[in-house]
Amino acid sequence: MxxxxxxxxxxxxxxxxxxxxxxxxxxxxxxxxxxxxxxxxxxxxxxxxxxxxxxxxxxxxxxxxxxxxxxxxxxxxxxxxxxxxxxxxxxxxxxxxxxxxxxxxxxxxxxxxxxxxxxxxxxxxxxxxxxxxxxxxxxxxxxxxxxxxxxxxxxxxxxxxxxxxxAPHSGRRVWLHHGSSISHGSNAAHPTAVWPALAAARGGAELVNLGFGGSALLDPFTARAMRDTPADLISVKVGINVVNADVMRLRAFSPAVHGFLDTIREGHPATPLLVVSPLLCPIQEDTPGPLAPDFAGGTLRFKATGDPAERAAGRLTLDVIRAELARIVEQRAADDPNLHYLDGRDLYGERDYAEFPLPDEVHPDPAGHRRIGENFARLAFGDGGPFAAEAG
The missing domain is CATH 2.60.120.260 (Galactose-binding domain-like)
Structure with a gap:
C-alpha cells in the first residue's frame, strides 16, 4: 500500500x-x-x-x-x-x-x-x-x-x-450459473442489470456467472471447471447455442448433456442443480440452425437458416431440446432428488415477448433482462423453488 x-x-x-x-x-x-x-x-x-x-x-x-x-x-x-x-x-x-x-x-x-x-x-x-x-x-x-x-x-x-x-465473508450462498450470451449479458445496460446479477441480488446469493456469449456448448472443460468450483447452488442453462451454432444432432446432444451433468455431480453430488431449457426465441423454436447475421436496415439482426423438415433426421430446434432436457432430468431425478428442471419459457415466454420483443430476434433488451431476473428469482429462490433457503 x-x-x-x-x-x-x-x-x-x-x-x-x-x-x-x-x-x-x-x-x-x-x-x-x-x-x-x-x-x-x-x-x-x-x-x-x-x-x-x-x-x-x-x-x-x-x-x-x-x-x-x-x-x-x-x-x-x-x-x-x-x-x-x-x-x-x-x-x-x-x-x-x-x-x-x-x-x-x-x-x-x-x-x-x-x-x-x-x-x-x-x-x-x-x-x-x-x-x-x-x-x-x-x-x-x-x-x-x-x-x-x-x-x-x-x-x-x-x-x-x-x-x-x-471485505468480510458475506455469509450468502454461492450460486454458480452457466449459460449463453443472455446469461453473459448481451444488451443489458450495465453489469448489475444482467439477469443473473438481478436474480442473485433478489435471492441473496453470491453470483459466479459462467455465461459465455455463443459458447454454452456442453464443453467438457466447462463442466470440469464447474465441478471444481465451490458452490451452494448450481444452474445450467443450455440449448440455444447448440441450435444456433448447429454443432450436433439429437444423437450427440443427449449423451453430452448426461456427461456434463455427470461431471458436475463428481464435485457436487448433492448440491441443488437446476437445468434450465431455452427461453422463447421465435426464429428458432421450430427451425434448426445455423444462425446467420442479417444486416438489413443497417442494424444487426439474426435469422435461422436450417430446414424444419430435417428435424426427423435429428436436427435440433428449441422445441426438440426442451423436450429432451425435460426427459433427461426426469430420468435422472429418480436417483438424484436435488436435480430440477425449469422450462425457459417460464422465464421469458409468449407474454414476455409481446411486452418486450427481442431487438435482434435473439437477445432481450434491458427490460427483458429485468423480467427474466425477476421470474428466475421467483421460481428458483422463491417459496417452493429449488434454491429456496429451506430447500438448500
Whole structure:
C-alpha cells in the first residue's frame, strides 16, 4: 500500500476479487478470468476465449471509509466493422449492496470483428484509463465495483482517500450459473442489470456467472471447471447455442448433456442443480440452425437458416431440446432428488415477448433482462423453488 498526498494506492490482488475463477498477471496488471488456465488451454475458438475473459459478474469487494475511489484499468472493447461502436462499458459501484455510482473508462484497446461468422478481428492498442467515483457516503461501508460485463478489463491500480481492507465473508450462498450470451449479458445496460446479477441480488446469493456469449456448448472443460468450483447452488442453462451454432444432432446432444451433468455431480453430488431449457426465441423454436447475421436496415439482426423438415433426421430446434432436457432430468431425478428442471419459457415466454420483443430476434433488451431476473428469482429462490433457503 502506497500513500502520496492523501491518496492511498492498494494493489489489486485476487483476494479482493469475487466472481472469477482465475487471474492472470499481464504487462499492465491483473486480468480476471472466468475459466481456469487448464480449461483455457482447451478452448477451440476466439469467441469463447474472448467471452470468458469478459468479466460478467466479476467485481472488486472491499471495506473502506473512502469517499473518493479511482480504479485504473485497461479495457479491450469489441466493435463490429460496419456497425456503430457500442457505448463504453459501465462500472457499477455498490455501497452496502445498493447501486451508488457508475463510471466509464474511455479509450483502451479496440478489437474490431471483421467477420461475424469466423470471428476474425483486428486489434488496435490504446491507453489505459480511470473509473472515478466521488461523493461516496462517509463512514465504514462495504464496496463492490462490478466490472463491465462485455469489456475485457485489466486491473492496474486502486486508489482511495482512506484505507482499504478485504471485505468480510458475506455469509450468502454461492450460486454458480452457466449459460449463453443472455446469461453473459448481451444488451443489458450495465453489469448489475444482467439477469443473473438481478436474480442473485433478489435471492441473496453470491453470483459466479459462467455465461459465455455463443459458447454454452456442453464443453467438457466447462463442466470440469464447474465441478471444481465451490458452490451452494448450481444452474445450467443450455440449448440455444447448440441450435444456433448447429454443432450436433439429437444423437450427440443427449449423451453430452448426461456427461456434463455427470461431471458436475463428481464435485457436487448433492448440491441443488437446476437445468434450465431455452427461453422463447421465435426464429428458432421450430427451425434448426445455423444462425446467420442479417444486416438489413443497417442494424444487426439474426435469422435461422436450417430446414424444419430435417428435424426427423435429428436436427435440433428449441422445441426438440426442451423436450429432451425435460426427459433427461426426469430420468435422472429418480436417483438424484436435488436435480430440477425449469422450462425457459417460464422465464421469458409468449407474454414476455409481446411486452418486450427481442431487438435482434435473439437477445432481450434491458427490460427483458429485468423480467427474466425477476421470474428466475421467483421460481428458483422463491417459496417452493429449488434454491429456496429451506430447500438448500
Amino acid at each position: 502506497n500513500t502520496e498526498h492523501g491518496t492511498i494506492t492498494t494493489p489489486v490482488t485476487a483476494d479482493i476479487l469475487r466472481g472469477h475463477l482465475d487471474v492472470e498477471a499481464t504487462a499492465h496488471g491483473l486480468l480476471p478470468h472466468r475459466l481456469p488456465a487448464r480449461a483455457r488451454r482447451q478452448i477451440p475458438d476466439s469467441r469463447l476465449a474472448v467471452a470468458e475473459a469478459q468479466p460478467s459478474g466479476v467485481r472488486l469487494a472491499f471495506r473502506t471509509r473512502a469517499t473518493v475511489i479511482e480504479l485504473d484499468t485497461l479495457p479491450t472493447k469489441r466493435v463490429h466493422r460496419g456497425l456503430p461502436a457500442p457505448a463504453d462499458g459501465v462500472y457499477d459501484l455498490l455501497v452496502d449492496g445498493r447501486l451508488a455510482a457508475q463510471a466509464t473508462v474511455p479509450g483502451g484497446n479496440v478489437r474490431t470483428i471483421t467477420d461475424l461468422v469466423t470471428q476474425s478481428f483486428e486489434l488496435t492498442e490504446g491507453p489505459a484509463g480511470t473509473a472515478r467515483f466521488t461523493g461516496l457516503p462517509a463512514g465504514d461501508k462495504d464496496v463492490e465495483i462490478w466490472l463491465p460485463h462485455t469489456e475485457i478489463t485489466e486491473l492496474i491500480a486502486l486508489r482511495t482517500d482512506a484505507p482499504v481492507e478485504k
